[in-house]
Amino acid sequence: MSVNRWKRYADWDERPLRLDKFAAEDPANGFSAFASPADPKPGIGIAGGRVVSLDGVLERDFDMIDRFIARHHIDIDVAPEAMAMDSRQVARMLVDMNVPREELVRLAHGMTPAKLAECVSHLNALEIAFAYSKMRARKTPGNQAHVTNAKDDPLQLAADAATAVAFGFDEIETTMRVSRNAWSNALACAVGAAVGRWGTLFQCSSEEAEELRIGMAGFTSYAETVSVYGTEKSFTDGDDTPWSKAFLAAAYASRGIKMRCTSGAGSELLMGFHEAKSLLYLEARCLCLQRGMGVQGTQNGGIDGAPVTATVPGGFRELMAENLIAVWLDLECASGNDARATESEIRVGAKIMPYLVAGSDLICSGFGSILKYDNSFNPSLLNGEELEDYLVLQRDFEADGGLTPLPEEKAMDLRRRALDALSAVFQELGLADPTEAMKQSVAAASGSDDTQSFMPRDVAFISEAIKERGITLIDVIKALARRGFTEEAENLLHLLKLRLSGDYLQTSAMIRNGRIVSAVNDPNDYLGPGSGYRVSEERRQELNAIRDVLDQKEVLRSEAMHEREEGTRIAYAAAGVARESDDPKDVVIGISPAFGLKLFQTTAGHRLSDVLRELTEAIRARGLLPRIVRFRHTADTSFLGLSAARLAGSGVGIGIQAKGTAVIHQRDRLPHNNLELFSNAPITRLLHYRGLGANAAAYALGEMPEPVVVPQRGEAMGSRYHARTAMIYAIETALTEEGAAPEAVTVTFTGGRS
Amino acid sequence: MSRRRTDYPLAETQPAHVRGPRGLSLEDITLERVLDGSVTMEDLRITPDALVAQGEIARDAGRPTLARNFARAAELVNVPQDVIMQVYELLRPGRARSRQQLLEAARMFREQYGATRIAAFIEEAADTYEERGLFTFRF
Numbered sequence: 068m069s070v071n072r073w074k075r076y077a078d079w080d081e082r083p084l085r086l087d088k089f090a091a092e093d094p095a096n097g098f099s100a101f102a103s104p105a106d107p108k109p110g111i112g113i114a115g116g117r118v119v120s121l122d123g124v125l126e127r128d129f130d131m132i133d134r135f136i137a138r139h140h141i142d143i144d145v146a147p148e149a150m151a152m153d154s155r156q157v158a159r160m161l162v163d164m165n166v167p168r169e170e171l172v173r174l175a176h177g178m179t180p181a182k183l184a185e186c187v188s189h190l191n192a193l194e195i196a197f198a199y200s201k202m203r204a205r206k207t208p209g210n211q212a213h214v215t216n217a218k219d220d221p222l223q224l225a226a227d228a229a230t231a232v233a234f235g236f237d238e239i240e241t242t243m244r245v246s247r248n249a250w251s252n253a254l255a256c257a258v259g260a261a262v263g264r265w266g267t268l269f270q271c272s273s274e275e276a277e278e279l280r281i282g283m284a285g286f287t288s289y290a291e292t293v294s295v296y297g298t299e300k301s302f303t304d305g306d307d308t309p310w311s312k313a314f315l316a317a318a319y320a321s322r323g324i325k326m327r328c329t330s331g332a333g334s335e336l337l338m339g340f341h342e343a344k345s346l347l348y349l350e351a352r353c354l355c356l357q358r359g360m361g362v363q364g365t366q367n368g369g370i371d372g373a374p375v376t377a378t379v380p381g382g383f384r385e386l387m388a389e390n391l392i393a394v395w396l397d398l399e400c401a402s403g404n405d406a407r408a409t410e411s412e413i414r415v416g417a418k419i420m421p422y423l424v425a426g427s428d429l430i431c432s433g434f435g436s437i438l439k440y441d442n443s444f445n446p447s448l449l450n451g452e453e454l455e456d457y458l459v460l461q462r463d464f465e466a467d468g469g470l471t472p473l474p475e476e477k478a479m480d481l482r483r484r485a486l487d488a489l490s491a492v493f494q495e496l497g498l499a500d501p502t503e504a505m506k507q508s509v510a511a512a513s514g515s516d517d518t519q520s521f522m523p524r525d526v527a528f529i530s531e532a533i534k535e536r537g538i539t540l541i542d543v544i545k546a547l548a549r550r551g552f553t554e555e556a557e558n559l560l561h562l563l564k565l566r567l568s569g570d571y572l573q574t575s576a577m578i579r580n581g582r583i584v585s586a587v588n589d590p591n592d593y594l595g596p597g598s599g600y601r602v603s604e605e606r607r608q609e610l611n612a613i614r615d616v617l618d619q620k621e622v623l624r625s626e627a628m629h630e631r632e633e634g635t636r637i638a639y640a641a642a643g644v645a646r647e648s649d650d651p652k653d654v655v656i657g658i659s660p661a662f663g664l665k666l667f668q669t670t671a672g673h674r675l676s677d678v679l680r681e682l683t684e685a686i687r688a689r690g691l692l693p694r695i696v697r698f699r700h701t702a703d704t705s706f707l708g709l710s711a712a713r714l715a716g717s718g719v720g721i722g723i724q725a726k727g728t729a730v731i732h733q734r735d736r737l738p739h740n741n742l743e744l745f746s747n748a749p750i751t752r753l754l755h756y757r758g759l760g761a762n763a764a765a766y767a768l769g770e771m772p773e774p775v776v777v778p779q780r781g782e783a784m785g786s787r788y789h790a791r792t793a794m795i796y797a798i799e800t801a802l803t804e805e806g807a808a809p810e811a812v813t814v815t816f817t818g819g820r821s
Numbered sequence: 822m823s824r825r826r827t828d829y830p831l832a833e834t835q836p837a838h839v840r841g842p843r844g845l846s847l848e849d850i851t852l853e854r855v856l857d858g859s860v861t862m863e864d865l866r867i868t869p870d871a872l873v874a875q876g877e878i879a880r881d882a883g884r885p886t887l888a889r890n891f892a893r894a895a896e897l898v899n900v901p902q903d904v905i906m907q908v909y910e911l912l913r914p915g916r917a918r919s920r921q922q923l924l925e926a927a928r929m930f931r932e933q934y935g936a937t938r939i940a941a942f943i944e945e946a947a948d949t950y951e952e953r954g955l956f957t958f959r960f
Contacts (some may be wrong), residue, residue, distance in 0.1 A: 566867050574884060
């Protein structure tokens with residue numbers, strides 16, 4: 068043999084998966100998910116009321132991170148007890164539904180990074196997901212969207228923000244292609260997100276100082292790009308220290324703006340300062356640090372480092388483990404599922420599943436509500452392209468992923484309203500004057516490739532003007548109100564009023580139905596089945612309401628449409644009880660109870676008149692006589708075929724259901740041991756029915772023809788047709804009657820060929 | 822009396838006590854009053870009192886570190902934005918050239934704004950930065 072390659076590998080080469088690159092496990096170079104020889108053993112020393120050693124490092128050798136954790140995170144009253152516990156035992160407590168969350172949170176506050184990492188390392192992926200579900204701080208799950216576009220076009224931002232809000236996202240995050248466009252992006256998203264309802268929190272990811280200024284002008288209501296790192300070198304390379312970032316955290320709170328930090332596996336690896344430590348251990352340090360800083364929450368689970376983490380063995384499991392440590396420490400968790408870590412749709416689906424089922428404060432810390440190429444953060448794990456897949460996953464698993472299907476007409480109304488509202492603001496404030504044509508193109512556009520609207524340079528002028536003139540959200544509210552957008556003006560004012568009480572600064576706060584929901588008033592109380600978050604019947608109905616759902620009424624309506632048309636093409640006349648024939652030329656075509664009476668086309672969309680014409684013509688072409696008999700004792704293809712064969716003088720019969728499933732049978736065979744079966748009706752074409760008729764005739768003439776093969780290319784026939792098929796079949800079976808006699812049918816073709 | 826988690830959310834349980842820096846309550850802040858100019862961004866700023874209250878709630882809910890952050894934040898409410906940004910900048914690596922510079926910032930917070938927690942926090946940073954060699958210029 069001269070072959071040198073199994074072509075299956077060539078097939079695999081073409082799969083999107085092969086675009087993903089995988090890295091060998093190499094702890095010395097930082098490529099290790101859970102454990103590295105350089106990771107310290109857990110340990111703590113406490114003397115004189117303070118931490119004097121942490122995970123094997125003595126106080127005098129503490130780096131900035133050690134010191135911050137020792138001073139601000141470790142609860143020295145709990146630490147001796149927590150650190151003395153067997154990590155395996157703690158791991159079991161994490162998955163024990165009888166151990167309350169509060170008890171585990173208390174212990175975590177006395178644990179060092181190495182201890183936390185060691186405990187979760189004992190859990191497999193399923194256990195981590197379960198523990199996450201039990202340990203996350205707020206009971207009700209939520210989700211966050213990215214709203215950006217490739218042109219920084221404010222019109223599209225407004226329209227896309229409005230639709231993201233309608234899909235149910237609790238938070239919206241934007242950023243820019245060009246950093247000077249930050250103010251325009253912020254204003255546009257703020258206005259768009261005020262359409263339809265109020266309460267979606269909004270952030271504009273930009274340079275630290277600029278972001279805080281934008282927040283103070285009222286445009287944004289939270290921030291999450293305050294990054295922290297797990298090694299000192301990465302931290303200073305990121306141009307910050309734990310103290311500078313903690314100061315910033317206090318500054319945000321002092322302005323009444325919600326904030327969370329960002330960290331995640333892989334960032335130290337990408338920055339080149341990993342100290343040969345495992346990804347999980349470094350992230351455990353980040354998380355202890357964040358709790359010590361007093362931030363209410365974190366965005367973690369890889370984030371920008373998710374793609375590199377996904378190259379390492381156990382990478383996805385590690386991302387889940389670090390999210391678990393976050394919630395175990397009692398931090399709000401925006402759980403990654405953000406940067407697209409793979410080109411494989413299967414890996415995408417697998418990545419999101421544990422989170423969808425377990426729930427999370429924000430399942431994605433950036434679900435790309437826009438198309439991939441419009442995502443200025445880079446594509447997300449899930450994007451505008453795949454949003455409906457996610458909606459269906461929610462329905463499949465009866466899991467609340469935070470989103471709600473949005474009817475097409477409503478989406479268009481909201482987009483138009485957002486465009487009109489933003490245009491009014493731009494005009495009132497003298498910022499720009501969008502034309503009707505621009506608005507039209509954006510209203511319809513799926514992405515910025517389809518728009519004729521503002522370009523980044525235009526936006527720079529708008530953005531600079533907002534900044535230079537000191538325009539605030541109050542000015543925007545006034546502009547909206549003056550132009551009759553009272554509801555949107557009120558919605559924005561509600562958001563600003565959140566700042567007065569500071570209620571939404573508490574852990575895991577979001578707004579639902581105009582009310583604050585956080586870990587304080589909606590704490591996760593999971594203690595086994597029947598507790599914790601449950602999808603209510605009302606919510607279940609919302610999740611179920613995806614597009615294009617078929618019901619029997621719909622099937623009957625569609626059939627009724629075809630009934631009229633078939634009436635002009637074919638007539639079926641009942642001609643008494645059908646008898647057994649002894650004519651060797653007699654070939655019986657057994658049709659099902661509803662055939663041509665209630666049902667008029669095959670699942671492939673062929674008219675039943677055309678199918679019968681092909682069958683009968685092919686039989687006649689061999690000089691035989693087709694005879695049509697309607698059976699009402701059965702609707703099953705095999706029995707239709709066998710009963711037909713038993714009546715046929717030739718001993719050969721065809722059984723065919725209205726949906727197009729057919730069989731060639733012979734009198735003396737067992738019911739399911741037929742001559743030929745045509746089971747894939749959705750892809751069975753008229754030429755196949757003609758071949759079926761010809762072969763039936765050939766068998767009747769004692770020949771051995773080549774069986775008709777209906778070619779299939781692996782289509783998921785069941786997923787495409789089974790709902791409809793089951794409904795159609797129920798219409799057939801409803802007409803069956805035990806012991807009903809076969810009925811001769813005279814068929815007349817009254818119309819032309821199609 | 823210290824607020825407890827059952828007092829949360831304050832906007833719902835004690836709306837009359839939730840007030841802006843100029844004394845306007847949530848009920849006072851209406852669209853009409855925004856339009857006639859009697860409500861401005863200034864009225865929509867959080868107050869030290871509100872942050873103290875949220876800190877008490879956080880502590881009662883078992884979140885002492887969050888409570889401490891709220892306490893630091895309460896001290897920063899009346900610090901002008903420029904000062905905040907200057908000190909944030911100073912806390913970044915290599916910005917302060919000596920421990921003394923940070924200690925001066927700490928004293929300013931303590932003396933001008935009564936921000937004792939923030940001051941102590943900056944002093945802690947100053948000690949750490951010295952030990953870790955962060956007062957070196959980064960090009």
